[in-house]
Structures are given as C-alpha cells and as structure tokens.
Amino acid sequence: xxxxxxxxxxxxxxxxxxxxxxxxxxxxxxxxxxxxxxxxRYRIDGREKLLTIGQWPDVQLIDARDRAExxxxxxxxxxxxxxxxxxxxICTFESVARQWHSxxxxxxxxxxxxxxxxxxARDVFPDIGALPIGAIGAPAVLQVLRDVEARGSxxxxxxxxxxxxxxxxxxxxxxxxxxxxxxxxxxxxxxxPIARRQPxxxxxxxxxxxxxxxERAGGLPIVRLASRFLALTAVRMGALIGATWxxxxxxxxxxxxxxxxxxxxxxxxxRKADPGNDHLVPLSAQVVxxxxxxxxxxxxxxxxxxxxxxxxxxxxxLYKRAGFKGRHVPHGWRAxxxxxxxxxxxxxxxxxxxxxxxxxxxxxESEAAYNRAQLLDQRRTxxxxxxxxxxxx
Numbered sequence: 001x002x003x004x005x006x007x008x009x010x011x012x013x014x015x016x017x018x019x020x021x022x023x024x025x026x027x028x029x030x031x032x033x034x035x036x037x038x039x040x041r042y043r044i045d046g047r048e049k050l051l052t053i054g055q056w057p058d059v060q061l062i063d064a065r066d067r068a069e070x071x072x073x074x075x076x077x078x079x080x081x082x083x084x085x086x087x088x089x090i091c092t093f094e095s096v097a098r099q100w101h102s103x104x105x106x107x108x109x110x111x112x113x114x115x116x117x118x119x120x121a122r123d124v125f126p127d128i129g130a131l132p133i134g135a136i137g138a139p140a141v142l143q144v145l146r147d148v149e150a151r152g153s154x155x156x157x158x159x160x161x162x163x164x165x166x167x168x169x170x171x172x173x174x175x176x177x178x179x180x181x182x183x184x185x186x187x188x189x190x191x192x193p194i195a196r197r198q199p200x201x202x203x204x205x206x207x208x209x210x211x212x213x214x215e216r217a218g219g220l221p222i223v224r225l226a227s228r229f230l231a232l233t234a235v236r237m238g239a240l241i242g243a244t245w246x247x248x249x250x251x252x253x254x255x256x257x258x259x260x261x262x263x264x265x266x267x268x269x270x271r272k273a274d275p276g277n278d279h280l281v282p283l284s285a286q287v288v289x290x291x292x293x294x295x296x297x298x299x300x301x302x303x304x305x306x307x308x309x310x311x312x313x314x315x316x317x318l319y320k321r322a323g324f325k326g327r328h329v330p331h332g333w334r335a336x337x338x339x340x341x342x343x344x345x346x347x348x349x350x351x352x353x354x355x356x357x358x359x360x361x362x363x364x365e366s367e368a369a370y371n372r373a374q375l376l377d378q379r380r381t382x383x384x385x386x387x388x389x390x391x392x393x
Contacts, residue, residue: 003028005061011036026068028056033103037174038064040071044080051081052175054091055099091176093136093167094120094129100170116163123148123160133171138181142188154190161186200332201324202339207231207390213322225294226308227315230330232287232387234337234356237315237330239264239279243307248283251291255380256283265357279357282380286387340389341382351378 003022011020013034020028025041036056042049053059053067071081101117108116120129127144128136141164148157161182168180201207214227230240242264250256258281265279283291294308315330328336334356341352354375 003061008036008056008061022061022065024068024072026053026064035099035103038067039175040068040081042071042075042081044075044078049080049082050175052091055095058095091133091171092130093133094125096133096171096174096176097124097129097167100167103170119156119160120163123156124164133168134177136181138184141182142185145185145189149190154193157189158186158192161189197335198329198331199327200335200339201328202336204340204389207336210319210322210324210328211390213324214318217318217322219318219321220310220314221297222294222308223310223314223318225290225297226310227318227330228391229287229290229308230315231333231336231390232284232290232383233258233281234333234386235260235281236334236357237312240308241306241310241312244305245307246305248291248307251283251288256288257281258283280376281355282376282383284380284383284387286391287383337386341386345382345385348378348382351375351382355379355382 003020007020008028011028011030013030013032015032017029017031019039020030022028027039027041029037029039031037038053038056038059040051040053042051051071053064053071056064059067074081097120098117101113101120104116105113124144127147128140131140141161144164145157145161148160165180165182168177168182171177172180201210211228211231214224217224226240230237233240239260243258243260247259247261248256249259260279260281262278291307319325319328319330338352338356342349345352
C-alpha cells in the first residue's frame, strides 16, 4: 500500500530503525533519533543497490517519487543512478553537515554545538557547502583548510579538518559517499603549534609572596578576596565567576561546603542534568574566613547573588599589579595545587584529582560518583593542609 503524506509525518522513531514502504522499491527509512530519509532499492548489473534520495521533510513524498522515477529511467538505460546527480541533488555538504550536527546535539553542550556549527558556517560552507558531498575531493578540502591557515589560525584549521572528517564519516554511514577526503589531508597541513602551559608558580614560598603582594597591590577589596578564595579552592575561573551565595552550605557549621551545580561544571551535556554530578568543594577554615569577610563587607546583598561580583580579568590584573606578570595566572592555582600536593602526598592522588574535579583515568561514571562521596573527608583534610601551607599566619 502506497504511503500518504499523513503517514509519513506520523512515522515515529522506535528503538530500532525501520522502513515504511511506498511503491516500486521506494521507502521511508526512520532512525531511532527521529531522522527520516527516502531510499530506493534497485538492481543493476545483477546487483542489488540502495540509493538515498534525500531527507524528509526537505524532500516531500511527491518529490521523492519524482526522483525515484528519474532514477528508474536511468536504470532502464543501464545507468547507475548512484553515480549521477540524482543521488546528490539534496545531499550538499552543508545539508549533510547540518544533519550530522543535529544528531550530536543531545550529547554536546550548547556552547560547543554553537562553536562547531559557527566554525563550519564561517570557514567551510562558503567554499564547499553548496557542492554535492560526493563531488568533494581532498584538494577542495585542503584548500578550505589552507585558507584558514593563511590567517594564522593553525590550530583552528586542524579542528575544522576533524569536523569535516566527522561529517564525511556520517555521510559514509548514511550511504551517501564511499570515502572521507578529509582523512588524507592532515599531513599536508602546517604542524600544530607547541602548546604553551599557562604560567604557574609551584614553589610554596613564592606562592606566599604572591598572596602577600596582592594584599599590598591596592584595588578593590572584593578582588583580593576572590583571589584568595581561588588560591584556596583551586577551582576553574568559570566556577568562581558563576558562584552564588546559595551554593555555599553550612558556612557557620562544622562541615562547610561549596556545592557547584553539575550544570556549571566542565561535563558532557548528559551529565550536566544530573544533580548527582554536582561538585562538592570542602571549605577550609581559611576559605570560611574569606567568605565571612566578604559577608561583613556587605557583598552578600540581595542586589547581587554573586559570591564575587567581578569580571574574569580582575584577578589577572591584580597579579600584574603585584609584580607577577608572566609568572602566574589565575588558572595557575590548579597546577600549583596539583604539583605541590602530589609531591607531598603521593598516596592521596585520587583525592587530589577529585578535588580538581578530574575523573581518574579508566573510572566509570558510577565509580566517579562513588569516589565523590567516599573521598569528601579526604579532600577536606587536603584543603585544610593546603590552606595552612599557603596562608601566612
């Protein structure tokens, strides 16, 4: 029985891909993620083959039938439609790239998803976006990437090559192309620049001098408090900038803790929605003192829920005024904490990794959740020792 527009629209995804047949080999292929594509099964030269005609709703039922009929006409003449424009009319690189992108959205963060599609729209689609994906070869891909390199964006060119390659891998799986031209151009690109680590002091005495110099450097008191808080907790700057007073628990109790919501952590999108992935930072006596000072200074007002209402550049500017330009940056506290604590307490490596919100290599998500709960007391002890080491009495 032939399909109707209503039946096509009503076709819902299932746990497994399935087919809804129209007529004479044409069918709608419905994937578990909800994507629907028109395909034509045919025989030529004694072999059964499959032609992807296009994606629904871009290609409606009537259009799919027209294209299937055009393909049958070619078959009757002994011409394989897979080698003609019929196979790729709707399958331009841009259309396939956007289909690939939509499939990834569930596992990507919104920020990463936007970065990926923006990079393709800026650097790839203007040159090869309108080309049939099956007509794109390695030279065309290489030219796109060399144009990016020409403006000095070497690392960006390498990332874009990976994304183009991922689009072609998707197209191969969909039966649209047979090979990935982006996979062979990597050696023709300029070598990636040597990554430079952000400067970080790993000597305790120098760290104490840095904190003392910050106290003498002037500027807003809230910035100095934020710097001390960052040093004592070794969190990422993004976590500090987004911190709010309602994330602080039991500040006046026996076991104060900062609960950073999973949504603000550096996690995959699926894990951000689970409160079980909240990151707990045990607060040492030194951190509690910083927060109470901020509270006494009136920073816990209703006009601002931010723990430290500053911009991301403020602490870095403080370090420059203190005379530590090029020697230490705000993110450097994480390297300082990791290096010094691992040297002094090598048997506490798992707790140190957890304190930095690092998942130990090889650990499953369930093991990581278990470790977060079991190592809280050990992390509290570590942060207490860290506070005693870097804060001069």
